Amino acid sequence: MGKKIIKTNYRNLRDFDPLSFYKQKNNYNRIYFLLKYAILAPSTHNTQPWLFKIESENCKIFIDPNRLLPESDPENRDLYISLGCSVQNLVEAAKIYGIFKSVSFYPKSKNLVADIYFKNVLTNKKKLDKKSLVIIKAIKNRKNSRGFFINKNIDKIILNKLRHLSLSDVIQVDFINKAEKIKIIAELTSESILKMYGIKQFRKELSSWINNNLSKRREGIPGYSLKFSTLVSFFFPFITRNFNIGKLVAKLNYSSINSAPLICLLSTKNNTPEDWFKIGLLSEKIFIKCTQVGLSTSISVAALEVRSIRGLLKKKLGLMTNPQFIINIGYMKPNNFYTPRLLVKNKLIK
Numbered sequence: 451m452g453k454k455i456i457k458t459n460y461r462n463l464r465d466f467d468p469l470s471f472y473k474q475k476n477n478y479n480r481i482y483f484l485l486k487y488a489i490l491a492p493s494t495h496n497t498q499p500w501l502f503k504i505e506s507e508n509c510k511i512f513i514d515p516n517r518l519l520p521e522s523d524p525e526n527r528d529l530y531i532s533l534g535c536s537v538q539n540l541v542e543a544a545k546i547y548g549i550f551k552s553v554s555f556y557p558k559s560k561n562l563v564a565d566i567y568f569k570n571v572l573t574n575k576k577k578l579d580k581k582s583l584v585i586i587k588a589i590k591n592r593k594n595s596r597g598f599f600i601n602k603n604i605d606k607i608i609l610n611k612l613r614h615l616s617l618s619d620v621i622q623v624d625f626i627n628k629a630e631k632i633k634i635i636a637e638l639t640s641e642s643i644l645k646m647y648g649i650k651q652f653r654k655e656l657s658s659w660i661n662n663n664l665s666k667r668r669e670g671i672p673g674y675s676l677k678f679s680t681l682v683s684f685f686f687p688f689i690t691r692n693f694n695i696g697k698l699v700a701k702l703n704y705s706s707i708n709s710a711p712l713i714c715l716l717s718t719k720n721n722t723p724e725d726w727f728k729i730g731l732l733s734e735k736i737f738i739k740c741t742q743v744g745l746s747t748s749i750s751v752a753a754l755e756v757r758s759i760r761g762l763l764k765k766k767l768g769l770m771t772n773p774q775f776i777i778n779i780g781y782m783k784p785n786n787f788y789t790p791r792l793l794v795k796n797k798l799i800k
Contacts, residue, residue: 463791464490464590468578471547477571480549481509485794487543487589491734492749493532494523495659496670496789500536501799507551507571511537511564512799521655522646528751530723531775533563534730535737539589540566542738546585548576557724564727588741593788595746596676599709599780608743609712612779615735616714620728622771626713634766635715635776636707639753640700646755647696657691668790675787707750710778717764717771729774736777746782751775 466486474480481504493499499517503510511533523529537553544550544566551567578586609625616623626632646652659670662683673683689695707713714736718725740747754760754773763773 463793464788468583468586477506477568478504480547480571481568482794484540484543484547485509485797487586488536488540489791489794489797490589490592491532491535491539492592492594492737493517493535494519494528494751495656497532497659498669498792498797499529499532500797502794502797503799507569508565508567509540510562511540511566513561513563514797515561519655521649521652522755524755525721526723527721527726527754527774530563530726531730531733534727534732535734536730537564537566537727538731538734541731542585542589542734544568546578546582548574555724555727557722584742585738588738592737592741592747594675595748595782595785596706597782598706599711599746599778599782601709601711602781603711604745604780608745611743612714612736612739615739616732618728618732620718620725621732622717622719622769623732624715624717624767624769626715626767627711631767632710632713633708635713635750635753635763636704638759638763638766639707639750640704642752642754642756642759643700643703644696645759646752647694647699653694654691657687660687660690662687668792668796670790672787672789675789677787703750703752706748707778710748710780712779714777714779715767715769715773716775716777717769717773719771721772721774726774733775733777740779744781745779748778749776750778 471480471483474483485502488500488502489498497517497519499514501512501514503512513529513533518526518529541550541553549568549571551569554565556562556564613625661667661670661672663673663678663680665672673680673686678686716729716733718729737747753763753776760773
């Protein structure tokens with residue numbers, strides 16, 4: 451019995467009918483509907499650090515101050531990347547329904563991050579075609595996959611599609627498939643994890659975001675998504691908080707990254723919230739495209755969280771820009787382990 455994994459069914463959050471958008475009779479309800487896509491974005495420790503304010507023809511995105519991670523993300527880089535991912539989902543959805551107008555970013559604001567503007571919210575007559583439904587399915591099915599990749603190379607045609615997404619004058623995107631470079635990333639990730647797990651405050655913060663398999667909590671990381679049995683999931687937060695298990699975690703992460711046939715490394719010239727936000731926008735595009743073509747993705751940014759190791763990564767990979775985000779890409783055995791989400795109504799502010 452102890453080995454059985456019991457998981458809460460959060461799939462139903464992704465089972466809403468896309469055509470229900472057209473049944474919404476006012477601007478507010480239609481924008482509210484689009485936020486069902488925005489909340490499915492990835493975030494560090496699944497903290498879901500976004501808040502939404504719906505206005506007549508726009509939606510403001512704010513930082514939720516209760517979701518900051520001073521130990522895991524002291525610079526707030528991952529925070530802005532997570533927010534960018536959420537905004538990109540909202541933008542993609544608005545484009546699908548033909549009501550997207552523009553996005554504004556507010557680099558000098560303390561909590562307001564972005565404003566998404568819409569057009570013809572009620573009057574637009576665009577219907578969902580086959581291509582739109584494929585994108586919607588990918589937004590719903592995207593997940594952060596954990597574990598080891600299957601020994602299978604990625605077709606050049608698929609790789610070219612990913613490269614086409616990465617055209618940007620701000621973000622440098624490197625698709626790495628050389629074994630020696632992937633090994634460097636795996637080694638430095640392992641080294642960083644060892645350092646971070648040696649810090650009690652980091653372990654305390656991390657453990658507070660890990661939930662047992664039977665938890666009804668709609669934020670954080672459920673044990674089943676880490677592939678823990680129900681029994682182990684009850685003890686793991688206590689173990690993480692009170693014991694340094696860095697060697698074990700580092701070893702598992704090393705093996706996982708080293709098994710990836712492809713790594714996408716995103717970097718920028720500067721280190722600003724706007725750079726990080728744009729990283730999030732592009733990353734979510736990559737996640738969606740990977741999901742469309744049957745690729746699994748996993749996020750591993752530990753090598754970037756320790757400043758000295760981040761500098762070492764930049765040097766060893768010969769980068770001229772600053773590494774900001776790492777996506778491992780490949781094929782994994784399919785699973786239906788989705789992390790929970792707070793409902794849209796729980797993330798709205800007046």
